[in-house]
Amino acid sequence: MNTGLSAADLFGLFTHFLVLSLLAVGGAITTVPDMHRYIVAEHHWISDAQFTSSIAIAQAAPGPNVLFVAVLGWNVAGPLGAFATMAGILLPSTVLSLWATRWGAQRRETRGVRAFTTGLTPLTLGLLLATGWVLAEPYLRDAGHRWGALGLIAITVFVMLRTKLSPMWLVALGALAGLLGWV
Amino acid sequence: MSNTTGATALNTPASVRELFFAFNRLALQGFGGVLPVAQRELVERLRWLDKEQFVEMLAISQVLPGPNIVNLALMFGDRFFGIRGAIAALAGMLLAPLAIVLALTALYAQFAQLPMVSGALRGMGAVAAGLVISTALKLLGTLRRNAMGLPISLAFAALTFAATAWLRWPLVWVIVGLGSVAMAVAWIRLRE
Numbered sequence: 474m475n476t477g478l479s480a481a482d483l484f485g486l487f488t489h490f491l492v493l494s495l496l497a498v499g500g501a502i503t504t505v506p507d508m509h510r511y512i513v514a515e516h517h518w519i520s521d522a523q524f525t526s527s528i529a530i531a532q533a534a535p536g537p538n539v540l541f542v543a544v545l546g547w548n549v550a551g552p553l554g555a556f557a558t559m560a561g562i563l564l565p566s567t568v569l570s571l572w573a574t575r576w577g578a579q580r581r582e583t584r585g586v587r588a589f590t591t592g593l594t595p596l597t598l599g600l601l602l603a604t605g606w607v608l609a610e611p612y613l614r615d616a617g618h619r620w621g622a623l624g625l626i627a628i629t630v631f632v633m634l635r636t637k638l639s640p641m642w643l644v645a646l647g648a649l650a651g652l653l654g655w656v
Numbered sequence: 657m658s659n660t661t662g663a664t665a666l667n668t669p670a671s672v673r674e675l676f677f678a679f680n681r682l683a684l685q686g687f688g689g690v691l692p693v694a695q696r697e698l699v700e701r702l703r704w705l706d707k708e709q710f711v712e713m714l715a716i717s718q719v720l721p722g723p724n725i726v727n728l729a730l731m732f733g734d735r736f737f738g739i740r741g742a743i744a745a746l747a748g749m750l751l752a753p754l755a756i757v758l759a760l761t762a763l764y765a766q767f768a769q770l771p772m773v774s775g776a777l778r779g780m781g782a783v784a785a786g787l788v789i790s791t792a793l794k795l796l797g798t799l800r801r802n803a804m805g806l807p808i809s810l811a812f813a814a815l816t817f818a819a820t821a822w823l824r825w826p827l828v829w830v831i832v833g834l835g836s837v838a839m840a841v842a843w844i845r846l847r848e
Contacts, residue, residue, distance in 0.1 A: 494722055501723045503827050526768060527761070533780050534760050535684045536753020539723035543754055544761050555758065566722020567730060571742060573720055574731045584846050587803075590712050591846065592839035594802055595809040596831070597715040598792055599816025601691075605789035606821040612782050622782040629786025633692070634793065640696065643783050644687035651779025652772050 478518070478550040483557050486512075486549065490542070490561025495569070501539045501562055508545065518549045539563075612656075621656035667703045672737050672744045678702060679729055679748030687780060690725045690749070692787040695794070698732070705732075711798045719831060725749070803845045804838070812838050 478486075489511050493504045505528070512518050519527075527548055531541030539562065546558030580586045612622035629643050650656045669675045682697040683690055691714075698705050705713070717727035726746065733745030767773045799809035815834055819825045825833075 534757040588843035592842035595812035599813040601792035603820035609785035625782040626786035633790035647779035647783030648776040651775035
């Protein structure tokens with residue numbers, strides 16, 4: 474962990490994430506390449522491996538995926554770093570979202586707003602499927618883990634569509650299967 | 657889409673406190689992403705939203721910049737209790753998981769080399785992918801009630817998937833390109 478970041482560097486980190494917040498259409502995960510460019514390639518604050526493991530840890534922990542941003546900040550500069558990156562990524566989009574939601578809610582029965590949501594709903598579902606694919610692809614490309622991962626994915630989809638079981642149990646199953654070397 | 661589409665009556669959160677704990681609960685179950693759990697909790701268990709309302713909120717929260725699920729929490733809280741609700745939903749969703757993930761970060765450095773640890777991470781990753789896929793499959797049914805009609809809606813979903821997952825188009829172009837065509841089609845269909 475690099476704790477020797479100056480106040481100016483911390484402020485730079487914060488403002489960089491402020492800008493990324495407004496560019497993060499489709500979720501914070503879409504700005505990962507630019508975070509990598511800024512933190513690893515340009516400033517060398519953390520290594521490539523630290524960057525990748527930061528995202529993996531956030532994926533494994535409960536909570537929204539955006540928390541990987543806090544882990545990155547923590548690995549760069551401890552608690553202050555986590556605060557800088559999280560506040561940066563959340564503030565602009567939060568203010569804009571609340572404003573836009575209220576604006577839209579007052580006009581939700583107008584043809585313009587209805588065309589907006591009606592038109593974008595299918596895209597949303599296409600994007601969701603694509604996210605699933607992007608998450609699955611690295612496991613499926615790796616011959617050593619392909620069939621185990623595919624089996625876990627198939628079990629997960631089946632259980633989610635057919636039962637009311639909490640997803641938590643499936644994640645526990647995945648962790649156990651991985652722990653035992655089946656995946 | 658309006659409130660009249662739900663077959664059964666919906667509930668509403670009774671207080672800001674209830675909202676906070678509902679989002680806390682769903683966030684803590686959300687390993688590898690909160691969206692599948694949010695769908696299950698808000699739509700199926702608590703019945704605070706029907707499927708159509710959930711998809712509509714999701715669509716808006718994906719188009720707005722920022723983390724989708726964070727936007728969804730803000731919109732949901734704001735709908736029932738204004739700014740206080742928005743803050744409660746957001747805080748409920750972020751605070752406890754933030755503490756956990758930072759504790760894990762501190763621990764991870766010591767155990768990263770163990771194959772069992774990396775194996776477990778891999779297994780959880782595969783399940784996370786399956787959860788997202790099953791959420792998408794469940795919500796595809798809502799397209800039947802889309803004003804553009806099922807075939808056109810499915811075509812837009814398929815094109816979006818192909819452009820994003822295979823062609824790896826930047827998301828901005830998918831939204832601007834395909835999105836504006838879809839909105840134009842919806843605009844024409846809604847006149848009837």
